[in-house]
Amino acid sequence: MKTRVHPDRRAFVAAASLAMILPASACAEEGETWDGFKTRYLQPDGRVVDNGNGGISHTEGQGWAMLLAEAHEDRETFDRVWAWTNTNLARSDVRLFSWRYDPAAQPPVTDPNNATDGDIFIAWALLRAADRWRNEDYARASADIRGAIGRGLVAQIAGRSVLLPGLEGFASAEGVIYNPSYFVLPALKLFADRDPQGPWHAVIAGGLELADLALFGESALPSDWVFIGVDGRLAPAAGRQPRFSFDAIRAPFYLVWGGEKKRRQVRTISDFWRKGFKDDKRPPAWVDVMTGETAPYTLSNGGAAVAAVVMADNGVGKWKAEDPNYYSSVLQLLAAASRKDMGRRRIGL
Numbered sequence: 174m175k176t177r178v179h180p181d182r183r184a185f186v187a188a189a190s191l192a193m194i195l196p197a198s199a200c201a202e203e204g205e206t207w208d209g210f211k212t213r214y215l216q217p218d219g220r221v222v223d224n225g226n227g228g229i230s231h232t233e234g235q236g237w238a239m240l241l242a243e244a245h246e247d248r249e250t251f252d253r254v255w256a257w258t259n260t261n262l263a264r265s266d267v268r269l270f271s272w273r274y275d276p277a278a279q280p281p282v283t284d285p286n287n288a289t290d291g292d293i294f295i296a297w298a299l300l301r302a303a304d305r306w307r308n309e310d311y312a313r314a315s316a317d318i319r320g321a322i323g324r325g326l327v328a329q330i331a332g333r334s335v336l337l338p339g340l341e342g343f344a345s346a347e348g349v350i351y352n353p354s355y356f357v358l359p360a361l362k363l364f365a366d367r368d369p370q371g372p373w374h375a376v377i378a379g380g381l382e383l384a385d386l387a388l389f390g391e392s393a394l395p396s397d398w399v400f401i402g403v404d405g406r407l408a409p410a411a412g413r414q415p416r417f418s419f420d421a422i423r424a425p426f427y428l429v430w431g432g433e434k435k436r437r438q439v440r441t442i443s444d445f446w447r448k449g450f451k452d453d454k455r456p457p458a459w460v461d462v463m464t465g466e467t468a469p470y471t472l473s474n475g476g477a478a479v480a481a482v483v484m485a486d487n488g489v490g491k492w493k494a495e496d497p498n499y500y501s502s503v504l505q506l507l508a509a510a511s512r513k514d515m516g517r518r519r520i521g522l
Contacts, residue, residue, distance in 0.1 A: 204474065205505035207245045214499050215250070219257030220274070223499045230274040232262060232291025237503050239298035243305060244510040251302055258295065259314075268321040269340070270295065286339045289326050290355040292318055297360035300367065319364055319371070327372045331405035333379035334372055348402040350410050353387060353395045353424040353438075356380040358431025359514065383407075384428060384438040389415070390462035393441040397421045409462060417442075418459035419500070422476055425483045430511040434485070443484045446472075450489045456480070475504025482508050 214222050221234040235258040242251035262270040264285060272288035274281050299315035302308060326337045330349050336356065337343045343350040358377065365373035387399045387407045394417035398410035409415035425442045433439070449456025455477060457467035472480060475498075481489050 204478065205502045205509075207241060207247070207506065210241075210502050210506060211250065213497075214502065215254070217253075219250075219253035219255070220261075221254065221499075225498055225500055228276060230276075232258070232270045232272050232288050232295065234291075234499070234503070235262070235270075236291050236294025236298055237507065240294055240301070241503075241506050241510060243298055243302045244513060246305070248302075248306060251298070255295075255299070255311075267325060267340075268317040269325070272339070286341050287326075289322065289336050289338050290352070290357060292322055292326075293355070293357045293360050296322065297357070297363065300363060316368075319368060323368075323372045327376055330401050331403060333382060333401075334375035335379050335383065335401065336376060346403075348400055348406075351383065351387070351399045351401050352397065352420060353383065353399060354397070354420040354422075354427070356384070356424065356427060358427050358433060359511075362431055381433065381436065384424070384433070384436050388438060388441055390460075391465060392417075392445045392460070392462070393437070394445060394460065394462050395421045395424055395438060395442075396462050415461055415463045416459045417445075417462050422472075422479055423504075426479045426508070426511070429483050429485075430514065432515075439483060446480045446484060446489075447486075450480075450484075450486075455489075473498065473501040473504075475501030475508075478505045478508035482511055 214224070215238065216222060220230050221238045222228050222230060223234055235254055238254045239251055239258070242248070242254060258270065261274055262272075262282065264271055264287070269287040269292050271282045271285045272291055273284055275283070296315045296318040299311045299318070303312035303315060322336075325340055328335055328337050328344060328349050335349065335351055337349060338352045338355055358380070361373050361377050361380070364371065365377060383399070383401075384395075387395055387401075389396060389409060396409035396413075396415050397418050397420035398413045400406075400408045400410045402408075422442075425436075425439045428434070428436050428439055445460070446456045449471070455471035458470050458472050458476065459468045460466070477489055481487055
């Protein structure tokens with residue numbers, strides 16, 4: 174079975190390298206804007222282009238764009254992104270989405286496997302849009318996707334309900350591979366509110382336990398990918414870099430967005446980052462949780478924006494201008510959207 178390979182973050186690394194030479198005190202208040210993001214990364218047909226990955230698109234990016242369009246009350250953009258996503262990435266066998274679209278390949282979708290975080294964001298965005306614009310089509314589509322996630326992507330392992338990262342390639346007789354950044358707590362809380370008989374309360378309970386336990390090394394940080402054994406053993410997943418990196422930085426962000434700012438994971442990551450935000454410097458973009466080796470470059474503007482939310486420290490999240498990199502840009506916008514949500518106390522927080 175094929176295992177989904179997560180998009181790399183080459184351009185994010187380049188942006189992080191640039192951020193390393195810009196002192197934090199030189200950064201202005203003005204950062205990424207929704208209009209600027211759309212101009213650089215959104216095609217007229219609704220496809221979001223990840224310029225750090227050879228111009229591909231993925232369900233993660235499509236779902237994020239839908240969520241941001243709803244947050245900015247931009248229904249025209251929401252409809253374009255949703256229509257493209259549903260037309261080009263929807264699977265015919267189950268109400269999930271193939272995770273990757275490469276315009277240079279024939280056919281553009283070569284791997285039918287899904288990415289659970291992308292599916293969650295699409296379903297979450299549709300549900301929020303249904304509430305905002307009183308649209309039953311959005312509500313039905315969200316319910317169908319939530320049902321498919323609940324039926325096919327929730328595994329029982331060592332007494333916990335956990336989300337599998339995809340339909341194929343993440344479960345074996347020995348255990349499962351888990352991605353902490355796919356535990357999108359504010360979305361799951363809203364799902365639980367709307368589907369109280371679904372698996373969401375159990376998934377939330379299991380994910381919160383793992384947020385407290387799946388922490389490794391001297392700094393007690395999560396790795397991007399975690400192995401959960403049938404006996405309950407937790408370890409960085411074999412065959413992957415044991416790093417707190419471009420995926421795992423989102424894990425505490427989603428916890429805080431979901432109202433769990435006192436979790437151990439949030440505390441340990443905040444402590445690690447706080448040590449790096451000193452003397453106009455930023456923390457490293459990644460750290461090997463087993464050896465302590467760190468990246469030779471720092472968090473990008475988007476990474477700093479996420480860290481500011483996690484640490485509840487606005488001073489570390491200031492940046493100079495719009496980013497030339499998709500991933501850093503979208504993290505900035507998601508950080509701003511989370512602040513808006515938390516200020517309004519929307520359902521699911």
